[in-house]
Amino acid sequence: MAAAAPTTRLTVGTAVHDDYDGAYFTLLSLRLHHPEAAGRVDLLVVDGDPDGPAGAGLRALEGTVPGLRYVPAGHVRGSALRDLVVREARTEWVLCVDAHVLLAPGALAGLLAYADEHPYSRDLLHGPLLGDDLRGVRTHLDPVFDGASFGTWGRDPRGTDPGAPPFEIGMQDLGLFACRTEVWPGLNPRLRGAGAEVGPLHKRFRAAGARALCLPFLRWTRRSVRPPGTAVPVETADRCRDHLLAWEEAGLAVEPVVDHYRETCGDVVDAWVAEHAAERGHPLDEFDALVCVSADAEAHRWVAAHRRFRRLGIAGRVRRLPAPAVPGEPAAGHALAHRTAVAQARQRRLRHVLVFEDDVVFCHDATSVLRAHVAELADRRWTVCRFGGSAVAYHARVFDRLLDELPGGEEEMRAWVGRHGGLERFCARRFADTFVRLSPAVTSREPADPGVRTGAYGALPLGVR
Template sequence: MIKLEIQGQRIALSYPNDLEDRLRPFFSQFDSCQTAETEEILHLRAAGSDTFKIEYCGHLLWEGLTWPGLLTVLCGELEHLVAVRMRDAAVRAAAVRGSNRSVLILGPAGCGKTELALWFIRQGFTYLADNFVSLATQHSNLRDERNAISPLPLPLAPHFSADLEPSGLAPFEGMATLDVGDVTFVMPERLNGPRTIEHCGLVIVPRFYEASRLEVEVVKPVELQFLLGQALHPAQRLTPYAVERIARFAQAVPAIVVRYGDQEQLDGTLDRLVHAVLADKVEVTGLPIYLGGWTWQPAATRAPTVSGTQAQAQPEPISIPQPASPTVKPAGARKRLTIGMATFDDFDGAYFTLQALRLYHPEVAGEVEFILVDNNPDGVCGPSLKALEQSIPNCRYIPLRERSGTAVRDYVMSEASSEFVLNVDCHVLVVPGAVSRLIHYFEAHPQTADLLQGPLVYDNLTALSTHMEPKWNQGMLGVWGLDERGKAPDAPPFEIPMQGLGLYACRRSVWPGYNANFRGFGGEEGYIHEKFRQAGGRTLCLPFLRWLHRFHRPFGVPYKISWEDRVRNYLFGMDELGLPVEPVFDHFRQFLGPDAETLIAEAQRALLALKQQTL
């Protein structure tokens, strides 16, 4: 049995005797303690030939474990026990130390935390933690506790996954490592006591995108607070105490987003910047100015100071290739993507769409702006929609009175500050990860002239519609269809005839706009797709860009929907595109019966009057 004191928590780990020599080295960095027999114990038991199981308080947690994979499972269970019993807020983050202060590497799973931590280690930084850091409080030896952190220094392994290549964790010179079979574990330094307290001098949010250039952008305190809340350990709750601690930390510690496409871009650039920020003890308010005056030429900065055996030395002058030259983006700089929506007295829809984008896409927090076009700002929902601008970072509220209907979505494009725009209905949910992948797609195709859409996901979360077939049905052009190529989210994009416009994306500069004479709602599906094609673009289905749409409105829609507007819009759209209008009239005559003749005649008179005005 190993009796440990971790983050002030006493935990005992029992295991078969024949694992003594193999297990104990992995926990030598923790001080042993005399845990009372009444303490809860994590039990690792033999369960068969070379297989093991883990039990806790009489409950089976894991079974079928083998060596050495069980090590990473054990680390995860230890994390959980510590997190659920501690008072401090614990976040999923990596941490390294340089220049006598620490760096927190923050982000969701898969964003590159471990890889960036390993990169820092190769630059001479000290490894502190890979996936668990608490925001420490109440330590009398610290003058300022707001930036205090306490890492949980478990062995660094390749994301607890046996199918990852171990080459990325090859031994590093001057580091403590432990080889187990084909996997090399990086071992943290020995603790001086039951808990190590660090001053955090910088938070880095990594953003790895293939073919991206190196960019550094300031993260505002309110954005960092949101990211920390999203990274809270799943064993904890976001209590008022945790909220207050996270807020104080976010106000005290400067933070940056680092976007890159290859780690070679970071060599000699990011490490020098981080050393300088830590050594100069840059504060939150001074970070934008500091980065604005930063020179990326190595000779212009001080020699880095690295803890450990590495001596202070002026780095050798290096030449930074142009693709790797960083762009420093201060707070308020143009975002990578604009996400916009139009709404008409639908506060609930707009609220939950916006908050779902923030909750389930935290990896792009700070990289997107939100635009909310209110088509009835004097209505009952106007004040509440306006208030969202104050509570949601990077959100702009635009009241629009002079125009109504489908075409108001043009204002999202005209108001966007980003070149890349995602337009969604104010009652659409986007599947996790899709927004990040869309940004990646745009970066890989920066000159695309295409209209980008994705599969509609139905309420059962399994059925899909990848597109619409251009067929008339129930007073509308478009019948939902499924292309087998869109069933796999990772499948390549493919061309489609049309799709519902609950979600679409394109470059702002190629958006052709809706017909200025559209009135009310209807007529846009198929029209805007053909308009893109006539301009030389395509309509593509991106299988990963999946979205749910709220169709049911039990209380009814608050705006006017009329057959008169719909017939008129179809006629105006077909005429603009040079397409035959007879199929429009034939369908409505069949669908509406004799009433269609009056609507058709009124639409034709309106179109004729418009043409006479332009002569």
């Protein structure tokens, strides 16, 4: 009896931020140098800057590169882009590569063969990185800080022979990694930059009973210098906080992180550590994402809101979400903005998202009140939670239903608002059993003219709920 044809499919995805050239040559090399794998591979680009200089060009590749799917993701950056590559994959296996990575001939076919032979693998897979001379081999990272990065290059002789069997390693650079999509543990959405997950991610795989493996045949190389510079600079303070967060999540002691940054940056690190601890201890840390809707045309409102977020101790976590302008129908703009926040949260597989308007004001002793409310929510099966004026949270339980029922176009939303009377009124009726209004309220709206309340969408009559 003839052996069954292999059926495993693989997504090769790349996370990009303003790097058309890198993504282009990675994609074309996959097509040109790995034709034997073409029938079993989907290509994916996740673009972290779809409105930037490279966005239009990257989007156009979807129409010229067979099998390529383009996913705009301007709301995420850094490590979140890699996480989104895995979550957007529609196949059993995923291979995530940085834009500008090139695979050695035969590497992709070898990975597919490995996947066929290990259909229930729970491991995180890597391969040796080749130098520019294509002879030097780096098989893993040793657990030592090197500048702002954790890990220094190491070489295991077992990785110099492409025909050698796989072997276990401690950790490796995430410029290339592969796994079955269903075993991916996800990356913490609170990470602000990229790279801090190297090491802690491998620890999390091991804690789940899996391994980090080097597959000697899965050889790759990448551009070692980018003359224009890094597309997304990351503040040293944010990098330190990312390392603290990733190490804590993996159950690792953070003293080596603190000692390293204190040695390189001085006593200012003590303030960073304190800010990180305060942020992690804040009751709103329970929510996977915090966004504030604010109009581009009213930048002063975002500045004022950001000051209020800073006083509450959450400024580092709140991301600004541009408010759509819908002339003559501010309630439609309100609903469209919240729909966008929910769609982005669902795309990232978040558990919930808390949406503020830029006129939000917090009550006296808000942190203590929030702590009691958040503890209460943990014991309730809620879907939509109104914190007071200008603040509402949505749980993943309701993401699909909201996105199915709320139209995404301006004119359609105008008509929808006319039928339903606004988003809050709709949610209160549709999800009556799980719609929560916190009492006492934690937030209110910034005082405005009598009879009118304002927000990111312009003036809203008080009757609109």
